[in-house]
Amino acid sequence: MTISTPKKLAGITAAAGLIIALAGCGSAPDASNTGTAGAGGAVDGFKPCMVSDAGGFDDKSFNQLGYEGLEKAAGELGVDFKAVESSSESDYAPNLQSLVDDGCKLIITVGFALAAAAGESAAANPEIEYVSIDDMVDNDFDGKTDQPNIKPIIFDTAQAAFMAGYASASYSTAKKVGTFGGMNFPTVSIFMDGFKQGVEYWNKEKSDNVQVIGWDGTDGVFTGGFEANQDAINAAQGIVDQGVDVLLPVGGPIYQSAASVIRSSGREIALIGVDADVFETDPSVGDLLLTSIRKLIDVGVEDAVMAAGQGNFDPTPFIGTLENEGVGLAPFHDFASKVSPDLQGELDKIKAGIIDGSITVKSYLAG
Known part of the structure; x- marks a missing residue:
């Protein structure tokens, strides 16, 4: 296993609007960073x-967003922070223990895959505060977070993905759009669920018949992991070969594999990013991006770290939605002139309908 020092991340994006009040092996090398000069005010x-x-901290997705939120909050508080990267599931528990041994007072786990290890670490260290990104840490499935010292920050991304599905159906001339994921976990399939529902809503409203390739509402195409590798290329290729002209890969850096398949196809195929506004985090694929389904993880982490740093840690779960701006759809950027001039107005109405409940979006978080 390798635990690497996180890379200094460039191009931190300032997120607009206030959201989120809720929301191994061996010893780890020193991955500490000193917070830049700030107003201070952190508890001793x-x-x-x-x-x-x-996925690592340079995934241009949710790990990177989490790191950026931590870095910003530490700078504002004027404190040191430490971040360790995992390369496999076997790293999670040892990495958490290394942070406990290093005297960390708040430990943030990025991603649902760390839920079991986070729950065990929190139970063993009740004096340490934890933040779980993308999972409730309900390992006994009783509907409650397992430990009182864990704050979950989760996102009902199906709502924003619904809008992306509608936009994709509007854009598609092939009448086929596709999606695939890393692994069939709820925090992955929630994107695919919303996407499919958005396409179906378009079909209903427009009496159209756009197909969704790669997800049937229960199962679909998955790579088996979250690496931009040959498995991801094969998954993307299999969907592209079925004639789609929009592709949604869900799982951190696997979008990079999808982008390579799109470029080699010689066809006009639009890509949809997830978590971050990938147009901003990875300009190398900007010309391919129709939009991105956003989770404002950076703002959520910053808010949680600031609260804990000032002695106001609150374990109440936060669920990001369209209403509280915890999730959203990125601008069309280079595709603004390529989509229907009516599309943005229709999306604004859909957003309002989802918020007021007149449009139902089903997900594992909302039923």
Whole structure:
């Protein structure tokens, strides 16, 4: 296993609007960073820390957003922070223990895959505060977070994905759009569920018949992991070969594999990003991006770290929605002139309908 020092991340994007009040092996090398000069105000000895999942902190997606939120909050508080990367599931528990041993007062786990390890670590260290990104840490499935010292920050991304599905159906001339994921976990399939429902809503409203390739509402195409590797290329290729002209890959850096398949296809195929506004985090694929389904993880992490650093840790779960701006759809950027001039107005109405309940979006978080 390798635990690597996180790379200094460039191009931190400032998120607009206030959201989110809720929301191994061996010893880890020193991955500490000093918060830049700030107003301070942190409680004595406060040290926030973070463990990534296997995607690493340069995934241009949710791990990177989490790191950026931590970095910004540490700078504002004027404190040191530590972040360790995981390369496999076997790293999670040892990485968490390394942060406990290092005196961390707040430990943030990025990704649902760390839920079991986070729950065990929190139970063993009740004096340490934890933040779980993308999972309730309900390992006994009783509907409650397992430990009182864990704050979950989760996102009903089906709502924003619904809008992306509608936009994709509007854009598609092939009448086929596709999606695939890393693994069939709820935090992955929630994007695919919303996407499919959005396409179906378009079909209903427009009496159209756009097909969704790669997800049937229960199962679909998955790579088996979250790496931009040959498995991801094969998954993307299999969907592209079926004639889609929009492709939604869900799972951190696997979008990079999808982009390579799109470029080699010689066809006009639009890509949809997830988590971050990928147009901003990875300009190399900007010309391919129709839009991105956003989770404002950076703002959520910053808010949680600031609260904990000032002695106001609140374990109440936060669920990001369209209403509280915890999720959203990125601008069309280079595709603004390529989509229907009516599309944005229709999306605004859909957003309002989802918020007021007149349009129902089903997900594992909303039923």
